[in-house]
Amino acid sequence: MSNDQHIASAFDRDLETIQAQIMKMGGLVEEAILNAAKSLETRDEELAEDVRNRDRAIDLLEEQINEEAARVIALRAPTAIDLRLILSVIKISGNLERIGDYAKNMAKRTTVLSGMPQISGSTAALRRMAREVERMLRDVLDSYIQRDADLAQDVMHRDHDVDQMYNALFREFITFMMEDPRNITPCMHLHFIAKNTERMGDHVTSIAEQVIYLVTGEMPEDPRPKSDKTSVNPEYSEPKE
């Protein structure tokens, strides 16, 4: 075995170790999304607290992944495509950490909301939205491991559905608030949860972009599909960030 091959396979093993940590982190984040949305719908404060407490493990994994990536760069001095692979690990773990934070925030609001009037149907709609984001996350991590640009592209398109779910909820909350001022405070919180769930989708999209970049060497042309309905009906829509 030549020295070059030896170095290459040591790098591959290092990369596999880090990717396994990414998958572990992804699994924890998926669980956090589903449990946060469930705790919100069932007003399960114990489950909400559980989600909040488990976020620490997600944060620690991100730190470990970053340290491990730095260690591999220092040790193996990877070039070109290998370096790109290692740097993508830092970006993706950063995205996962943010999604975890949003799930934690959703869980925090479960406690705040449990003392307020229920807004008919909205927590069920939020849970559907969260479930869609969780599926997108699962698929985008699959696309990362398989280096499947088509699947990543598919995930990017599905983010559009999440944006539409968000726009529908935004209109709904305004209607509820106008109907009865007692709905204002709970709707403010629910609206944030909806917005944060939409942002989770943006972070999943950002992972999908990374995958496409890794596989094709180019960033997708229209990285974030626009779902800005401002020009159609500015009163009831939201500019995308």
Next chain:
Amino acid sequence: MSNDQHIASAFDRDLETIQAQIMKMGGLVEEAILNAAKSLETRDEELAEDVRNRDRAIDLLEEQINEEAARVIALRAPTAIDLRLILSVIKISGNLERIGDYAKNMAKRTTVLSGMPQISGSTAALRRMAREVERMLRDVLDSYIQRDADLAQDVMHRDHDVDQMYNALFREFITFMMEDPRNITPCMHLHFIAKNTERMGDHVTSIAEQVIYLVTGEMPEDPRPKSDKTSVNPEYSEPKE
């Protein structure tokens, strides 16, 4: 001059080039924050459009910085502290890009809000909040260039003030919405601007953490000061993310 010194100083020059790009990016982001807040207060749609258009330059700088960082890692194979410096550049440019996105989003809402009833005093309060975040950003970038952990720590503490400004606005918006249903839609948008400005502060804090880590080798113990007033008055406060 020994070969080692030659390599070290080549790395230093590379690092300085990238840091100059970070400062340029920081300058554009500061300008975007101030102009977005100004366009909101003065209902200046032209200025708002200008902010939106200039965001592309910020995004491009982030891409350039990332590519340059990857190039330096591949070329110089830096170890330990040098590698940490280069990796921090990737994180910091990511934070700046997000802050720029929030400023762009604020500018977009200027256009949406200009057709709606004015909410007394709120855009002036938002501009004060934005100005404080801009000052924090300027100081944290100074602390980065000077490797000044004390200044970075000071910036982290000031984020607490921004959180308090946000909490005050949150209460104010709810009051306005309860007084008159016609205030609901504009207040929803203003509330988002306030939240996004608070998030800008979080990204500045995250840069401050990086600086402290670079200088001391350790992350600050309590990375994000808590300003969660939920336990005191859950109706009128907001869980931190």
